């Protein structure tokens with residue numbers, strides 16, 4: 001990868017009791033990269049994101065952010081949480097306002113805009129996220145919005161049963177999915 005890595009997961013494994021929810025996850029997200037994570041319900045997408053800002057602990061493996069291991073507690077953890085935002089981007093399910101607030105915060109951070117100005121610019125969530133991507137914000141986005149994946153993502157990570165099954169450029173992924181799981185998933189989701 002040409003750019004510096006910002007987020008690195010190596011051999012990450014996580015269990016919820018008997019359920020092996022993240023299995024040998026290897027993922028590197030470069031600075032300024034936009035990675036869209038897709039996959040069937042229950043495949044571990046949210047859990048993966050939650051491990052990155054340590055809302056969930058892992059049983060084995062390593063997660064580094066900007067070259068540093070994730071802080072375990074205290075001030076460092078609070079700082080991590082203030083810098084690694086989470087936006088649950090499921091347009092029909094989650095409160096619009098919350099998403100906008102999150103996106104606005106991102107804009108203030110990235111561009112040093114005044115808050116009201118940022119708010120005014122936030123109407124259309126997708127547009128704002130696309131703008132943030134253009135502005136160089138690193139993003140890991142869980143979405144069922146394939147339009148966003150196609151237009152803004154540098155990579156699509158497809159998960160199934162706790163594993164990363166494909167990690168590809170969006171056009172490749174959408175036109176030539178390799179795995180049966182991805183083919184099946186796409187045939188269902190693209191029909192809607």
Ligand SMILES: Nc1ncnc2c1ncn2[C@@H]1O[C@H](COP(=O)(O)OP(=O)(O)OP(=O)(O)O)[C@@H](O)[C@H]1O
Pocket residue numbers: 016019021039040041042043044045046047048
């Ligand atoms: N706190 C928890 N305790 C036990 N099991 C959990 C917990 N959170 C999630 N799971 C289980 O872990 C698996 C992965 O869940 P996760 O929410 O990461 O999936 P997802 O890919 O985000 O799904 P969706 O598309 O529905 O949001 C599911 O089987 C889920 O039931």
Ligand SMILES: [Mg+2]
Pocket residue numbers: 045046047142
């Ligand atoms: Mg989820």
